Amino acid sequence: MRGVSHFAIGVLTVVETSILIDKPLSPLTFMISSFCSLLPDIDESHSTVSNLLIKSSFSKAIYRYTLYLINMITFFILIYINKNLTFNFILSFVLIVLIENKLKHTTLRKSLFSALSFILCLSLYYIKAPFAFISLTIFIGVAPWLRHRGFTHSLIGIILFYFLLKEIETIINCPQLALYTSISYASHIFLGDIFTKMGIPIFYPISNKKISLAPFKVGSLSGNIFELVYTFVYFLIVICTFKYKL
Structure with missing residues (x-):
């Protein structure tokens, strides 16, 4: 439903x-x-409750900037290794296409849930919050990876x-x-x-x-x-x- x-x-x-x-x-x-x-x-990862916790527009923006960052890092590493700009442009383009095929928006959303859950768990543990709250936070972070x-x-x-x-x-x-x-x-x-x-x-x-x-x-x-x-x-x-x- x-x-x-x-x-x-x-x-x-x-x-x-x-x-x-x-x-x-x-x-x-x-x-x-x-x-x-x-x-x-x-x-x-794209359910109503998931979008309430992390807006889809936010995760899409993070996804886009992550790809840009990976592309830039890849290109600069190639420049450092090889001075041929044409070759570097072609190779970096091929690599970013491969990365996009592997790093999906859904995967990034799941990773964001896990990262935020981990940060919240540490914060709750630091302030000595009851274990029930920590358990609930762990569940929220792990659940998107479940079937x-x-x-x-x-x-x-x-x-x-x-x-x-x-x-x-x-x-x-x-x-x-x-x-x-x-x-x-x-x-x-x-x-x-x-x-x-x-x-x-x-x-x-x-x-x-x-x-x-x-x-x-x-x-x-x-x-x-x-x-x-x-x-x-x-x-x-x-x-x-x-x-x-x-």
């Missing part, structure tokens, strides 16, 4: 859960849990995420944070991506088999219509539940 649909379904799921179990949502819990409806796609719809879209991913959030819940004294955030996270998988053609590997890494309940392709016309109708019906269900509880 698209990011906007995941977000809407995550918000609706959190609200529906709050109504059913009769446990109020604090503003902080609501904001964090809503954001976490997008978090499973952090294993995709898309692998660990982050599995039952074990949800379980580990819950226990990590439970630690953070205790530290910041935010009741029900782990519960609502994990439910929102799980809605991305069981109320979202499971209805796509690609499916989800629920039992990863025990099994790589992906389970799909619908043939819709993300971004297709039929997929977009399904997401719109599905979200609207879900919204009506939440309204009916609220009226029934009253």
